[in-house]
Amino acid sequence: MKAARFHVEAALVRAVSAVVGLLPMAAVRTCGHGLGRVMFWVDSFHRRIALENLAHAFPSRGPAERRALAKAMFAHFGGLLFELLKFGRLSREEIGRLIEVEGFERVVNAHKQGRGVFYFTGHFGYWEMQAIAHPFHAPTIAVLARPLDNPLLHNLLERLRTMTGNRVVYRQGALRRVLRELSANNGVAILIDQHLHTSEAVYVDYFGRPAATTSALAALALRTGAVVMPVFALPLPGGRYRFIYEHPVEPPPADAADPVVEYTQRCTDVLEMYVRRHPELWLWMHRRWREREPALAGDELRLDEDLNDEAGLKTRGHEDA
Numbered sequence: 208m209k210a211a212r213f214h215v216e217a218a219l220v221r222a223v224s225a226v227v228g229l230l231p232m233a234a235v236r237t238c239g240h241g242l243g244r245v246m247f248w249v250d251s252f253h254r255r256i257a258l259e260n261l262a263h264a265f266p267s268r269g270p271a272e273r274r275a276l277a278k279a280m281f282a283h284f285g286g287l288l289f290e291l292l293k294f295g296r297l298s299r300e301e302i303g304r305l306i307e308v309e310g311f312e313r314v315v316n317a318h319k320q321g322r323g324v325f326y327f328t329g330h331f332g333y334w335e336m337q338a339i340a341h342p343f344h345a346p347t348i349a350v351l352a353r354p355l356d357n358p359l360l361h362n363l364l365e366r367l368r369t370m371t372g373n374r375v376v377y378r379q380g381a382l383r384r385v386l387r388e389l390s391a392n393n394g395v396a397i398l399i400d401q402h403l404h405t406s407e408a409v410y411v412d413y414f415g416r417p418a419a420t421t422s423a424l425a426a427l428a429l430r431t432g433a434v435v436m437p438v439f440a441l442p443l444p445g446g447r448y449r450f451i452y453e454h455p456v457e458p459p460p461a462d463a464a465d466p467v468v469e470y471t472q473r474c475t476d477v478l479e480m481y482v483r484r485h486p487e488l489w490l491w492m493h494r495r496w497r498e499r500e501p502a503l504a505g506d507e508l509r510l511d512e513d514l515n516d517e518a519g520l521k522t523r524g525h526e527d528a
Contacts, residue, residue, distance in 0.1 A: 243285025
């Protein structure tokens with residue numbers, strides 16, 4: 208049954224990809240928004256999670272406004288799906304006409320330091336497109352990711368992620384590859400806004416609530432001296448995009464009580480600032496805030512544990528930050 212479902216899902220995605228390939232990007236975005244609005248009404252489970260999260264994050268906004276935000280968020284992610292499939296069918300020249308870049312000089316200055324660059328963001332805006340287009344104006348990057356459950360869709364997404372020369376690094380056993388990328392002064396892209404199950408998560412404030420967050424970014428940046436740069440991709444009219452490279456996040460002082468927690472909080476604060484500006488572009492349907500859980504068995508997300516073990520920056524005992 209699972210194999211049959213995987214083939215049906217892949218067939219649907221291929222069909223959508225064929226259709227969007229015939230449309231201009233502005234029309235693709237409009238169609239995707241339409242699908243997202245339909246899913247707002249169909250997917251009651253994720254609609255409820257989104258509304259609960261928005262109620263906690265924006266208590267001063269009324270129910271109608273929060274509901275409108277949730278609907279706009281569903282529309283955005285419908286558009287993201289369609290536009291990503293369209294992106295995979297565009298030439299370098301066609302993609303170049305759709306984007307504008309802000310803060311490129313920060314990328315140049317970061318690589319001049321010679322210690323590699325961590326580019327971080329969240330499930331916000333058009334993060335996949337920004338990574339794909341990054342090699343058009345900067346060195347290629349390694350993208351940290353998790354495999355999809357559906358191997359057919361996994362292969363499709365990997366082709367999209369690598370179509371411009373980037374490399375995908377899957378978290379299990381990723382430590383050596385990440386260190387090699389940084390030692391070669393390359394960039395490594397990482398998302399920091401998913402709930403983390405392992406004991407190596409650190410709890411930092413996100414919209415006024417403790418959120419279990421990866422400590423890998425801070426631990427390895429502190430170990431290697433890599434620049435830590437926030438990146439964000441916003442929509443522009445006409446199916447276009449603005450890719451923003453923000454000022455690097457400064458590391459905490461040497462005498463910080465817990466440098467890993469403080470550095471993680473500083474990065475999370477930048478992400479929250481952008482989400483507050485554009486709340487409809489963040490994945491509110493994700494269960495970001497949960498009760499504290501014991502670590503999962505097995506090797507899931509072992510990157511975080513390996514990084515902290517290697518760097519000597521264990522975070523146990525500091526989870527109440």
